[in-house]
Amino acid sequence: MDLNHLDITVDNLTITARPGQNILEACLSAQKDIPYFCWHPALGSVGSCRQCAVKVFNGPDDHTGQIVMACMTPVTPGLRMSIADPAAAAFRDRVVEFVLTNHPHDCPVCEVGGECHLQDMTVLAKHTDRRYRFTKRTHLNQNLGPFIRHEMNRCIGCYRCVRFYRDYAGGTDFGVFGANRNVYFGRAESGTLENEFAGNLVEVCPTGVFVDKPFSARFRRKWDMRATPSICPHCAVGCNVTVQEREGEFRRVTNRYNATLNGYFLCDRGRFGTGFLESAARLRSSKQRTGDTARSDIDADTARNALATLLRAGDAIGIGSPRASLEANFALRALVGPDRFFAGVSDHDAAIAATAAALMRDHHIPIATIADAEAADTALILGDDPSDIAPILALSLRQMAQRADRATLDARQIPDWNDTPARIAAEGHRVPLLIATPLATRLDGIAHEAMRMAPAPLTALACAIAHRLDGAAPLTTTPEHSENPSARASDIAAVLGRASAPVIVVGGAACGPDLLLAAANIVIALRRAGAAARLAILLPEANSLGLALLDAKPLAAALDLLSGGQAKRVIVLENDLHRRADEATLDRAFAGVETLCALDHIETATTENADIAIATGSFAESDITFVNLEGRMQRGHKAIFSNTTAPQSWHVLRDAGIASGRFSADRWHDHAALIGAMAAELPVLAAIETVWPATRSGEMQRQATLPHRYSGRTAVNAGVDVREPKPHAHPDSPLGTTMEGPPLHAGSPIVPYFWSPGWNSAQAVNKFQTEIGGDLIAGGSGALMFGGSAGRSTYATLAAPPRAAGAPLFLPLARVFGSDELSALAPAVTARMAPPDLVIGPDDAAQFGLTAGSVVDCTIGGTTVTRLVTIAPGQPAGLIGIATGFPGEPALHLPGTGTFSAGDRS
Numbered sequence: 001m002d003l004n005h006l007d008i009t010v011d012n013l014t015i016t017a018r019p020g021q022n023i024l025e026a027c028l029s030a031q032k033d034i035p036y037f038c039w040h041p042a043l044g045s046v047g048s049c050r051q052c053a054v055k056v057f058n059g060p061d062d063h064t065g066q067i068v069m070a071c072m073t074p075v076t077p078g079l080r081m082s083i084a085d086p087a088a089a090a091f092r093d094r095v096v097e098f099v100l101t102n103h104p105h106d107c108p109v110c111e112v113g114g115e116c117h118l119q120d121m122t123v124l125a126k127h128t129d130r131r132y133r134f135t136k137r138t139h140l141n142q143n144l145g146p147f148i149r150h151e152m153n154r155c156i157g158c159y160r161c162v163r164f165y166r167d168y169a170g171g172t173d174f175g176v177f178g179a180n181r182n183v184y185f186g187r188a189e190s191g192t193l194e195n196e197f198a199g200n201l202v203e204v205c206p207t208g209v210f211v212d213k214p215f216s217a218r219f220r221r222k223w224d225m226r227a228t229p230s231i232c233p234h235c236a237v238g239c240n241v242t243v244q245e246r247e248g249e250f251r252r253v254t255n256r257y258n259a260t261l262n263g264y265f266l267c268d269r270g271r272f273g274t275g276f277l278e279s280a281a282r283l284r285s286s287k288q289r290t291g292d293t294a295r296s297d298i299d300a301d302t303a304r305n306a307l308a309t310l311l312r313a314g315d316a317i318g319i320g321s322p323r324a325s326l327e328a329n330f331a332l333r334a335l336v337g338p339d340r341f342f343a344g345v346s347d348h349d350a351a352i353a354a355t356a357a358a359l360m361r362d363h364h365i366p367i368a369t370i371a372d373a374e375a376a377d378t379a380l381i382l383g384d385d386p387s388d389i390a391p392i393l394a395l396s397l398r399q400m401a402q403r404a405d406r407a408t409l410d411a412r413q414i415p416d417w418n419d420t421p422a423r424i425a426a427e428g429h430r431v432p433l434l435i436a437t438p439l440a441t442r443l444d445g446i447a448h449e450a451m452r453m454a455p456a457p458l459t460a461l462a463c464a465i466a467h468r469l470d471g472a473a474p475l476t477t478t479p480e481h482s483e484n485p486s487a488r489a490s491d492i493a494a495v496l497g498r499a500s501a502p503v504i505v506v507g508g509a510a511c512g513p514d515l516l517l518a519a520a521n522i523v524i525a526l527r528r529a530g531a532a533a534r535l536a537i538l539l540p541e542a543n544s545l546g547l548a549l550l551d552a553k554p555l556a557a558a559l560d561l562l563s564g565g566q567a568k569r570v571i572v573l574e575n576d577l578h579r580r581a582d583e584a585t586l587d588r589a590f591a592g593v594e595t596l597c598a599l600d601h602i603e604t605a606t607t608e609n610a611d612i613a614i615a616t617g618s619f620a621e622s623d624i625t626f627v628n629l630e631g632r633m634q635r636g637h638k639a640i641f642s643n644t645t646a647p648q649s650w651h652v653l654r655d656a657g658i659a660s661g662r663f664s665a666d667r668w669h670d671h672a673a674l675i676g677a678m679a680a681e682l683p684v685l686a687a688i689e690t691v692w693p694a695t696r697s698g699e700m701q702r703q704a705t706l707p708h709r710y711s712g713r714t715a716v717n718a719g720v721d722v723r724e725p726k727p728h729a730h731p732d733s734p735l736g737t738t739m740e741g742p743p744l745h746a747g748s749p750i751v752p753y754f755w756s757p758g759w760n761s762a763q764a765v766n767k768f769q770t771e772i773g774g775d776l777i778a779g780g781s782g783a784l785m786f787g788g789s790a791g792r793s794t795y796a797t798l799a800a801p802p803r804a805a806g807a808p809l810f811l812p813l814a815r816v817f818g819s820d821e822l823s824a825l826a827p828a829v830t831a832r833m834a835p836p837d838l839v840i841g842p843d844d845a846a847q848f849g850l851t852a853g854s855v856v857d858c859t860i861g862g863t864t865v866t867r868l869v870t871i872a873p874g875q876p877a878g879l880i881g882i883a884t885g886f887p888g889e890p891a892l893h894l895p896g897t898g899t900f901s902a903g904d905r906s
Contacts, residue, residue, distance in 0.1 A: 008079040017075040022417055024052050024070035027083070028766050033758065034070050034083055035092055035121040037099070037158040037206050041766055042264045043168055044419030045071040049158050051095050051121065055085040067091055074415060089126070096127040099156045102137045102181075103207075110154070110208045111215070115222040117206035117761035118156060124758055139184055145192030146831035147199050147272050149211040152184060156207055161185050164197075164204045167423070170398055170446070171195030185209065192832065196391055196816045199271040203255060203264075203762040214275055214828045215252040222760070223709035225251055227753035228639035228735060231626050232270040233323060233619045234823045236539040237261065237370065237392045238628030238782075239270050242753055243620045247717075248642025250277040250620060257754070257765045260371045261632075264765070267391035268832070269816055273823025277618055277640070281602045281825040284646075287613045295613070300647060303614045307652070308659035310569050310595050310612070311335065317567045319344040320552055321575035322353075322541035323821065325624035326633075326685070327671075328599075328649035329543075329550055330678050332573050335657050340567075343552035344575035346891070348509065349540055350555065353548035355513035356537045360631045361549070361684060363796075365520050366527070366788035367630050368503045368534035374399045376534075377406065378499035380434045380492065382462055382519050384508020385441035388814040389538045390629065394443060397505070401433035401446045402426065432495050436461060436488075438510050438811055439839060439881045440872055448495070451488065452876050454809060455511045455895065461489055462506075462518035463798070468493035469525035474797045476518075496522070500531055507538030509884075510811040510895060517796040524793050534788075539629045540814070546627035549684050555580055559589040568594040573649060574616070576604035579821065582863050582891050599649050602825060615646040622648040623671055623732055625688060627785065633691050634782035637735055637750070639705075641728040650674060671732035687783040702734060704741030705752045807897040808844060810860055812884045813837075819885030836883040838867035841875030848900055858882060860898035863890050 005016045008023075010032055017026035022045060027034050037049035052070040057063070057080045065081075067088055082088065100122070107113045139152035162185055165171040173194045177184045187193070193201075201210035225244040232239040232253075239262035244251045253274045255266045276282075286303035287295040298306070310316055318336035320329040321344045333341040343350045359365045373379065374396035387394040404414075404426035414421045432448040435441055436458055444450040453461065459476065466473035468490050496502050506519035519535060526533035539545055559581060561567045570593055577586060590596065590609075598610035601621075607613040616622075617638075624636040638648075647655075650668075657663035668674040672692065679686045717725060728737045734750055754764040818824050818833040838856060840848075850856060852871045857864050860882075867882060875881075884892060 006075065006077045008075055008081065011082050011084050019075070020415055021075050022071055022415070023054060023056075023068075023073045023075055023079075023081065025417070026075050027070065031756075031767060032083060033124055035096070035124045036071060037117075037121065037156065038160060039071040040160055040164070040204065040264075043160065043163050044417040044422070046159070046163070046419050047072040049095070049099075049156075051092060051099075051125075053088050053091040053095070055082045055088045057081065072418070092125045093127050096122050096125045097130070100127075100130060101132045102153075103156065104136070104153050106154070110151075111211050111219055112208035112761075113221070115761050116208065117763045120759055120761055120763070121206070137182060142186045142190040144187070144190070144198075144210075146828040147213055147268055148193060148201060149213045149216055150186060151209055151211060152186065154207045155183075155185060155209045157181075157183055158206055160204050160206065161201050161210065163419070164200060165193075165195060167402075167419075168399070169195050169197040169200070169395065170442075171198070174198075196268050196387070197265060197395060199268040200255070200265045206761070206763070212252055214272060214826075218249070218251055218278075220246045220251055223707045225707075226639070226641070226705045226737075227707065228637050228705050229256055229750055229752050230620060230636035230639055231542070231624065231634050232266070233542045233626075234269050234273045234820045235390055236542060236544055236629040237390045238542065238626050238632065238634050239266055239392055240634075241266065241270065241274075243274070243639035245620075245640045248640060248645065250274065250640055254762065260369050262370070262392050265392070265395065267395075267816065269391065269820060269823045269829065272828045273820065273826050274620065275826030275828055276602065276822045277620055279825045279827060283600055283603050283607055283613060283615045286615045287607075289611045303612065304652065304656050304659060306612045307571070307597055307614065307656035310571070310597055311656060311660035311662055313569055315567055316340070316569040316571055317342060317558055317561065318571045319555065319558055319573065319575060319577070320547055320550065321573050322544040322547045324543065324574035324649060325619070325622065325626065326543065326546045326678065326688070327623070327625060327674055328573055328653070329547055329552075330682075331650040331653040331668075331674070332571060333550055333552070334677075334681075335653050335662060336571065338551070339553075341550070341552050342555055342558035343547055344555055344572065344577065344580060345544070345547070346580050347554050347556050348512070348894075349544070350548070350552075351513045352507060352509075352516065353539060353544045355516045356507070356539060356629075357545060357548040359516065359520050359535070359537070360786040360788070363520065363793045364786070364788045365523055365793060366532075366534045367784075367786065368505075368536040369630050369632075369784075370396050372501075372534050373397055373503050373505070373536060376400050376431070376499075376501050376503040378432045378434070378496055378502040380436070380496060380502070380504050380522070381441065381443070382436055382458060382504065382506045383511040383515055384437065384538055384814070385439070385443070386505060386538055387442040388816045388819070389508055389540065391816055393505070393536065393538075393629075397433060397443060398446065400431050401443070401448075403431060404429045405431050432499075434492055434495060436492075438879050439813065439875065449488075449492075452874060452879070454876065454879055455515065455811075458511065459515045459518050459798070462515060462522060464489035465493045465496070466518065466521035466525045466795070469497060469522065470528055473521050473525050473795050476798060496526060497529065497531075499526075499533075502526060502531060502533050503536055504533065505536045505538065509540060509814065510881075514798045517798050520793070521795050524795060537629055542628075543626045545629065545631065546625070546633075549627065550682070559585060562589040562593060565592050568592065570596050572596065572598045572606055572610070574600050576606045576821065578605040579885070579891055582861060582893065584862060599652060601646065602822070614652055616649040616652055617646045621645050625691065628782075631785045632782045633685075633687050633785055635691050635750075637733050638730055641730070641737060684785070687785045691783045702736035702741050703750055703752060704736050704739050706737070706739045707753065707755065708739055710739050807899070808878050808880045810858070810880050810882050810892075810894055810896055810898050812892070812894040813839060813881040814885065815883050818883070818887075821885070821887075824885075824887045833886070835868045836865070836886045836889070837870045838883070839870045839872050839875065839881035841877055841879070842871055842873060843877040844880065845869070845871050847877075850900070855902075857901045858898050859901070860896050861893035863892055865889055865892065
């Protein structure tokens with residue numbers, strides 16, 4: 001007997017379902033259509049819309065049956081039901097009619113027209129006539145900020161928006177007002193939605209109540225845009241996204257379902273930050289310096305020859321980047337030689353990334369996926385707030401901490417999808433979330449316990465927890481921390497010790513590599529005790545781990561080399577060094593440099609100072625590979641095609657290498673050849689060949705990126721040429737550039753968009769997410785590079801860093817809107833950015849005479865920045881958080897000590 005599957009009968013056909021599913025989910029997974037509104041696979045069932053009515057029969061002799069709601073009815077062995085039953089069909093038709101009573105007739109001008117779930121369900125329910133001829137209810141819309149436009153008259157009252165925003169994402173500034181048929185979903189008053197996941201309302205809403213505002217300004221119908229699978233470049237989680245373009249212009253980013261990563265959702269930085277592609281900050285053409293300040297545009301051939309001339313001297317060094325792809329970093333490394341390739345990050349960030357790489361590659365520590373974090377039965381956060389560094393990871397931890405523990409749900413026989421009973425059962429029985437960080441986090445409100453402490457005692461606390469779990473785990477060797485670093489260590493160890501699958505989240509710029517090692521010790525101790533513990537490491541940028549795996553030398557070593565006159569020529573790859581080192585250090589290092597060449601797709605202080613600035617393609621104009629914070633290698637594909645698109649970075653480096661004689665003429669003739677070279681030269685990257693899907697020779701055999709309803713191919717250029725242009729060719733990609741290609745296949749790792757007959761909205765993904773015989777991860781999940789078993793690991797012995805004496809310790813604060821270099825250039829994100837602030841405790845504020853809202857100049861390591869003061873109750877004395885990474889600001893040496901002076905509010 002197969003306990004993992006059971007057979008049910010749907011309209012005299014047998015389908016296979018999984019125990020624990022409800023009827024709606026089982027039928028959708030088996031490609032059986034049932035209309036629905038309020039249900040969502042991530043939000044569960046509440047049975048409020050009554051649209052998913054089906055008839056269920058009680059045994060083989062029951063021919064009358066009973067109408068039930070499919071989303072609220074679990075599947076059972078031998079279940080017999082009907083979707084097509086006339087009574088059930090009539091019920092669904094009436095529900096749609098009631099829903100449409102007040103709905104406006106604005107489909108032709110609605111931005112969601114053609115990808116509207118309400119349209120799909122109306123057709124699916126076979127509803128065609130409206131009988132209501134009276135005055136319709138109307139509402140005023142609100143200004144909800146730069147990301148979302150509000151069209152409240154389109155609301156059908158499904159409650160999905162408020163269930164997502166408040167119950168799932170933890171937002172507090174959005175709700176439902178009114179009663180009966182006159183309900184209003186919005187804020188108490190107009191204003192920007194504060195939650196960083198608000199943009200998901202656009203896809204969660206089954207109608208057009210919430211509209212993507214930046215996309216609305218550059219609107220195109222879904223069937224008139226190319227859709228290509230890619231990877232979000234704005235943090236180290238590597239969420240799967242779909243990039244949509246029209247005629248070579250970026251239009252929008254939508255979520256691309258991946259069960260082990262972002263699931264159904266994106267943070268607003270990932271959804272709207274890609275607007276930098278069309279911003280004024282783009283480096284549209286290559287430039288060469290012709291004087292002290294003057295720069296002139298040059299074509300691609302001239303730029304390549306200038307770079308080739310630089311390379312012929314034979315003494316160039318290369319500085320890589322954590323926001324550049326593996327391909328581009330590897331090409332630069334090969335061009336200048338491994339000994340002259342340097343990491344383009346601060347030594348502090350490089351040490352954290354190198355430690356993370358060592359824990360995964362050398363010490364075999366089991367690493368938690370985003371899905372593992374959500375499924376954990378206890379979590380401990382050490383270091384920084386994941387809400388700003390890895391928002392999707394924080395969202396998963398929120399789901400873990402908001403649900404009832406497994407024993408409570410099993411005892412009360414409540415399935416996971418039954419949302420309201422599960423939330424009620426969670427009161428008093430939530431999964432423990434423990435937080436120990438220097439500064440407050442946005443998860444503190446749902447934590448079992450949240451404590452604040454400086455980095456040094458925090459590292460000692462982590463070591464003490466591991467020691468309480470396993471006496472063989474070492475304590476820190478620094479004498480002042482060797483005895484009883486915290487009375488809380490035993491309590492935390494006790495909570496972790498009761499867990500069967502705990503996750504330890506660690507990292508961030510505020511703490512050092514030693515904290516990562518101490519957290520790894522906790523995982524090892526838990527694994528030795530029999531728990532399936534895993535480690536999640538917070539890393540700052542999209543390819544921080546990928547760059548670390550290339551074993552680049554520290555940036556400080558490159559700057560020392562330049563300062564000593566041992567290198568006169570520098571190639572900087574997709575990196576603004578002014579974000580990595582202070583101005584005095586850079587001025588000293590580059591004073592004797594003869595030629596600085598910068599490759600980038602945005603204008604930065606580095607490209608402006610470069611002798612040669614070469615325009616390259618962005619992530620959406622290139623084939624890229626990133627390694628995320630899980631050690632997951634993922635592929636993104638060229639999404640934007642235009643005759644004016646700049647070349648990919650690795651193409652520029654390869655061609656210059658060939659022109660200079662450093663590479664043979666047949667070096668890396670295509671992307672597959674480069675991939676093979678990477679795997680051969682660096683065995684740690686061997687997984688890259690498994691991520692790279694085979695490119696089929698015929699264009700007709702490739703998966704199409706243009707939908708089959710794509711239109712206007714000739715008319716769009718009628719003002720220029722009435723002839724239809726030749727499709728763009730891209731032989732490196734496994735994806736075709738036309739409408740021709742095999743039909744969408746749910747199991748394809750590169751399915752560009754989700755569509756099923758009659759399912760044009762984003763909800764079409766629910767037709768693809770499961771196949772019998774196991775979970776199907778729609779869109780693929782990349783390749784996890786490292787396995788891990790802490791049983792093969794040994795404890796790390798470490799010394800806690802010394803306590804800061806005297807002056808307060810400044811710690812870096814990442815901000816979800818503003819600290820990421822690329823997304824901060826997107827106009828919508830720029831409008832969402834708050835002024836960079838300084839977060840200080842009340843005791844320190846009183847000591848230094850600071851008040852909330854005042855302006856202060858902070859000088860750290862010789863660099864001065866201006867900040868707006870925020871006072872945080874409960875923040876320990878001596879710890880001050882300072883927001884970092886904002887556009888145009890110099891780099892700060894953090895963590896570090898500094899001084900205050902009165903600032904100028906202007």
